[in-house]
Amino acid sequence: MFESAELGHKITKEVWDTELPPLREALLDAQFDLNAAKFPVIILVAGVDGSGKSETVNALNEWMDPRHIQTHGLDEPTDEERERPHMWRYWRMLPPKGKIGIFDGSWYTWPVLERAYGRMKTSDLDQDMARVARFEQMLIHEGALVLKFWMHLSKENQKKRLKSLEKDPKTRWRVTPRDWKHFEMYDTFRQVAERALRSTSTADSPWIVIEATDPRYQRLTVGKILLEKLRARLNEPAPQPPPIPTQPLVALDELNVLKALDLTKRMDKKDYEEALLTLQGRLNLLTRHNNFKKHSVVLVFEGVDAAGKGGSIRRITQALDARIYQIQPVAAPTEEERAQPYLWRFWRNLPRRGRFMIFDRSWYGRVLVERVEGFCSEADWQRAYSEINEFELQIERSHTILLKFWASISQEEQLRRFEERQATPFKRFKITEEDWRNREKWPAYERAICDMIDRTSTEIAPWTLVESEDKRYGRIKILRTLVQRVEDEL
Amino acid sequence: MFESAELGHKITKEVWDTELPPLREALLDAQFDLNAAKFPVIILVAGVDGSGKSETVNALNEWMDPRHIQTHGLDEPTDEERERPHMWRYWRMLPPKGKIGIFDGSWYTWPVLERAYGRMKTSDLDQDMARVARFEQMLIHEGALVLKFWMHLSKENQKKRLKSLEKDPKTRWRVTPRDWKHFEMYDTFRQVAERALRSTSTADSPWIVIEATDPRYQRLTVGKILLEKLRARLNEPAPQPPPIPTQPLVALDELNVLKALDLTKRMDKKDYEEALLTLQGRLNLLTRHNNFKKHSVVLVFEGVDAAGKGGSIRRITQALDARIYQIQPVAAPTEEERAQPYLWRFWRNLPRRGRFMIFDRSWYGRVLVERVEGFCSEADWQRAYSEINEFELQIERSHTILLKFWASISQEEQLRRFEERQATPFKRFKITEEDWRNREKWPAYERAICDMIDRTSTEIAPWTLVESEDKRYGRIKILRTLVQRVEDEL
Numbered sequence: 001m002f003e004s005a006e007l008g009h010k011i012t013k014e015v016w017d018t019e020l021p022p023l024r025e026a027l028l029d030a031q032f033d034l035n036a037a038k039f040p041v042i043i044l045v046a047g048v049d050g051s052g053k054s055e056t057v058n059a060l061n062e063w064m065d066p067r068h069i070q071t072h073g074l075d076e077p078t079d080e081e082r083e084r085p086h087m088w089r090y091w092r093m094l095p096p097k098g099k100i101g102i103f104d105g106s107w108y109t110w111p112v113l114e115r116a117y118g119r120m121k122t123s124d125l126d127q128d129m130a131r132v133a134r135f136e137q138m139l140i141h142e143g144a145l146v147l148k149f150w151m152h153l154s155k156e157n158q159k160k161r162l163k164s165l166e167k168d169p170k171t172r173w174r175v176t177p178r179d180w181k182h183f184e185m186y187d188t189f190r191q192v193a194e195r196a197l198r199s200t201s202t203a204d205s206p207w208i209v210i211e212a213t214d215p216r217y218q219r220l221t222v223g224k225i226l227l228e229k230l231r232a233r234l235n236e237p238a239p240q241p242p243p244i245p246t247q248p249l250v251a252l253d254e255l256n257v258l259k260a261l262d263l264t265k266r267m268d269k270k271d272y273e274e275a276l277l278t279l280q281g282r283l284n285l286l287t288r289h290n291n292f293k294k295h296s297v298v299l300v301f302e303g304v305d306a307a308g309k310g311g312s313i314r315r316i317t318q319a320l321d322a323r324i325y326q327i328q329p330v331a332a333p334t335e336e337e338r339a340q341p342y343l344w345r346f347w348r349n350l351p352r353r354g355r356f357m358i359f360d361r362s363w364y365g366r367v368l369v370e371r372v373e374g375f376c377s378e379a380d381w382q383r384a385y386s387e388i389n390e391f392e393l394q395i396e397r398s399h400t401i402l403l404k405f406w407a408s409i410s411q412e413e414q415l416r417r418f419e420e421r422q423a424t425p426f427k428r429f430k431i432t433e434e435d436w437r438n439r440e441k442w443p444a445y446e447r448a449i450c451d452m453i454d455r456t457s458t459e460i461a462p463w464t465l466v467e468s469e470d471k472r473y474g475r476i477k478i479l480r481t482l483v484q485r486v487e488d489e490l
Numbered sequence: 491m492f493e494s495a496e497l498g499h500k501i502t503k504e505v506w507d508t509e510l511p512p513l514r515e516a517l518l519d520a521q522f523d524l525n526a527a528k529f530p531v532i533i534l535v536a537g538v539d540g541s542g543k544s545e546t547v548n549a550l551n552e553w554m555d556p557r558h559i560q561t562h563g564l565d566e567p568t569d570e571e572r573e574r575p576h577m578w579r580y581w582r583m584l585p586p587k588g589k590i591g592i593f594d595g596s597w598y599t600w601p602v603l604e605r606a607y608g609r610m611k612t613s614d615l616d617q618d619m620a621r622v623a624r625f626e627q628m629l630i631h632e633g634a635l636v637l638k639f640w641m642h643l644s645k646e647n648q649k650k651r652l653k654s655l656e657k658d659p660k661t662r663w664r665v666t667p668r669d670w671k672h673f674e675m676y677d678t679f680r681q682v683a684e685r686a687l688r689s690t691s692t693a694d695s696p697w698i699v700i701e702a703t704d705p706r707y708q709r710l711t712v713g714k715i716l717l718e719k720l721r722a723r724l725n726e727p728a729p730q731p732p733p734i735p736t737q738p739l740v741a742l743d744e745l746n747v748l749k750a751l752d753l754t755k756r757m758d759k760k761d762y763e764e765a766l767l768t769l770q771g772r773l774n775l776l777t778r779h780n781n782f783k784k785h786s787v788v789l790v791f792e793g794v795d796a797a798g799k800g801g802s803i804r805r806i807t808q809a810l811d812a813r814i815y816q817i818q819p820v821a822a823p824t825e826e827e828r829a830q831p832y833l834w835r836f837w838r839n840l841p842r843r844g845r846f847m848i849f850d851r852s853w854y855g856r857v858l859v860e861r862v863e864g865f866c867s868e869a870d871w872q873r874a875y876s877e878i879n880e881f882e883l884q885i886e887r888s889h890t891i892l893l894k895f896w897a898s899i900s901q902e903e904q905l906r907r908f909e910e911r912q913a914t915p916f917k918r919f920k921i922t923e924e925d926w927r928n929r930e931k932w933p934a935y936e937r938a939i940c941d942m943i944d945r946t947s948t949e950i951a952p953w954t955l956v957e958s959e960d961k962r963y964g965r966i967k968i969l970r971t972l973v974q975r976v977e978d979e980l
Binding site: 008126127220224253382450 | 499614616
C-alpha cells in the first residue's frame, strides 16, 4: 500500500510559489461554503514518526480560517477519559456540522502502537479495526466527510529525516530516544500499519497515502486533495437514502412481547414499604462498597407516557448520595446536539467510575419516536439497531453496569393516569397536547417497541420488561433487578 | 433477541386452511416474476435442534416451483471442500440470478457450534461474524436479496419437542444422542447464537426470528415474510448507486510506481539460459517435496497487452507435471458467470492442495478494464478493493501460496511488439482491433494500475512488479520470486 509513496515525489519551490496562493483562496472559499452546507469534515493525519504530521496540520490551519477548524493533538488520555469507554475521548472531539476537525493522531494510534509493541494480538487488532470501520461508517451515514491521510517515509528517508532534525539545534528537541527506538522497529510498524490501513480502507473512506520526503510536495498534495474532496462533496446533490425494505409486517396472531406481560401483578402497600426500605438500604450499602469505585452504572428508563418512569427513578435516587448520580431527562436535542451524530449527546453524558447516570428516555428515541413520527428515514432507524448494540457493547466493556427498563402499562391504565393528572393541579403540568396525540399512535408505537426489544435485547445488554400497571409492583421489580445486578458485579 | 419468539404463537387449522392456498398462488406468481427480474434470492434457515428447519425448507419447496429453487443441506465438508478456503463450499452453492437458494444450515453453523463447544474463542467468533457480515454485504451489493430466518424454541419447548419426536416410532430416528447433548447445552447455545445474530443483523439484512412451537404458525409466517420481501424487492425501482467521490486526481508530479520502474534492466542470453534451467529444476524438485502436498499455489498474471504474460507462464509450466497445474485464461465472463457475483468465477477455480492454478488475467479486471471501460459503476470498483483484499486473505489462510505479478513494459515497447505480431503470420491471431483501442487509453489504464497497486499490495499479498521490457529479465525475475517463495513456505 506504500508503493506510490516511496518514489521520491517532490516539487520545486517555483511550483510551490505558483500553486499555493490560488489553493489557499480556493480552500477559504470552500470553507465558507461548508459553513452553510451543514456537514462536518473529519481529517485524520497519521503516519510514521518524523513525517511532518504536525507541520501539515499547522499548514492547513494557516491556509484556512482557523476559527472554523478544531485541531486535536493526541496526548495521553486524561483521568476523565480513562474512566469512560475508549472511544469517549474521540466522540467529545467530533466537529459539529459546518466545521472541520483535524486529528493529529486518532483512534488508530493506540491499536497500532500496542500491536507493534506486541502487547496486543493480531486478532485483537483486527477486531479493533473492524470496530473502527463501523464507527467511521456511522459517521459517514450521519453525513460526515471523513478524510484519512497517512504520511509515509521509506526506512532510509525516515533515518535521514531524524538525523537532519537532530543536526539542527532548533529542531533537536523534537527527536526523542523513543523516535529512534521506533525507527529500529520500522519493519514491524510498517507491517502493522499496512494491516490497519488495508482493513479500514473502505469505498466511502479510503486511506490516502502521501509521501513525506519533500515537505512542499506533501503539504501541497494534502491541500489539493482536501480541496478536491470538499468541492466534490459540496457539489453533490443531497443524498437519497436507498429504499430499504421494511421489517416484516406479517403478524398471524395478536401476540407480542408487550401483550404477553401479566399486568395484573400487584403488591400490597405493606409488602411494598418493607421491600422498598430493604432494597434501598442494600443499594445504599453497595454504593459504599470499595469495589463500587471501579464501576459506573448507566440506567435507561423507557416506557410510554405516564408509565411511571419518574416515580421509579425517584425510588432509586432516594437511596443514593446526591453527589454520585445524575439524571438526564431526554427531550428534543439542543442546537449543539443536532449538529452531531444522534448518539453524541448520550456519549457526552456517560458517567465516570463510581457514578450513576440515569437516562429518563434515551438513545432509543431513534427507533421509537423518531421512527414513528418520521423524524428520520427508514434507512436511519434500521441501521440504528446495530449502532446502538455497538454503543452498548462499548459501555459494557468499560466496567459499566448497564440496565435497561421498559415500564409497561395498558392503554386503559394510561388513560386513567392522564385523567388523574388533568384533575390534579400540581400534576397538570405533566400532561400536554402531545401526550394525547401520541396516545393515538399506540399501535405504531407498540410495533416499534416490540421491534426494539427483539433487536436490542442482547446477551450484552438485555431489556428488563417491567409490569407497571401497579406502580408498587413495578418500582420494586426495578429496584430488585438493579440491586441484584450490582451485587453480582461487585 | 428471542423475546418475541417465546410467547407461544400459534394459529388454528382453520386459519391455515384459509390462508395457505392464496399464499401459495402468490408465491408462485412472485417466483415467476423473479425469473425475469434477474436477482438471486438467498434464504438461510437456521435455529435450534428440533425446530423444524428441514420441514420448513420442504414446505417452501412444496409450495413453489422446485425447479427454480436450489436447496442445500449442510453436511460435513467433502474432501474437495476441505482443501480450499472455508467459504469455497458456499460460493459453489450460490444461486444464480432469477433463482432461489435455500440453505438449511449455512456459514453460521460451524462458528456457532465451535464456539458453543468452547473450541473457538469469543474474539474469533466475533471476527468470523464480521467476515460473514462483509460477505453478506457484498452479496447484497451484487444484487442479492438475503433473508435470514432463525427458528427458535424456548428451553421448555425444545425438551417437549424432542420428547414427542422420540415417542412416535415414525420420528424416533430423528432424535440422536447429540440432540440431547445439545439440549443440555441450551443456555450456552442461546448465548452464542444471540451474539452471532446481534453482530450480523444489519439494516440491509436483519435476522428474522420465528417461534417454532407451532409448525403451522412457523411455516405460514416464513411463507408470508418471504412473499412480502420478494414483492417489495420486485417493486423496487432499479437501485441508483449513491455517488462516491472519485479517488484523488491530484498529481503534483509525473512520478508513479510504473514510471519508477527501471525498464532498462536486461539479461544476456547465456545468463538467461543458465538461470532458466537452474530455476526450473529447483521448481520441479520443490513440487515433488513431501510438504508440497499440504499447499496449493495461485499465481496471478496481469500486465498490458503484449507484456509477456503468456511467455512467462510457459517458462513456469515447463517445469511442472501437467497433472498438477491448470491455466485459467480470463476473458469475458460466461453467461453462467454473469449470473453470479463477479468474484464467483475465481472462487470456483481455486485449486486443491498440491496444485497450481495460474490466472492469465484475474479478478483485477474489476478495477482495471471494468473501471476504465465503464463496465461497472464507480461505487462497484471502489468497493472492489476491499472485497479483493478479503478474498486474498481467505486464500492465504488456507495454506495457499498466492503470488501476483504485474508485467510492465513501456508504451513504445508495446508498439514494437504489436507491429512484430502483425508481421509474423503465426502471431497475428494474438492481436486484435481491441488491443489497438486499449492502447489509446494508456493514461487511464496507468492511473487504474497505480491505484490497484496502492490499494491491493498488502502485507498479506504484495504485488511483484516485473520489469518486462527485456523478456528474459522479466521471466527470470518471475521464476526466481516464485521459487524463493515456495522454498520459504516449505
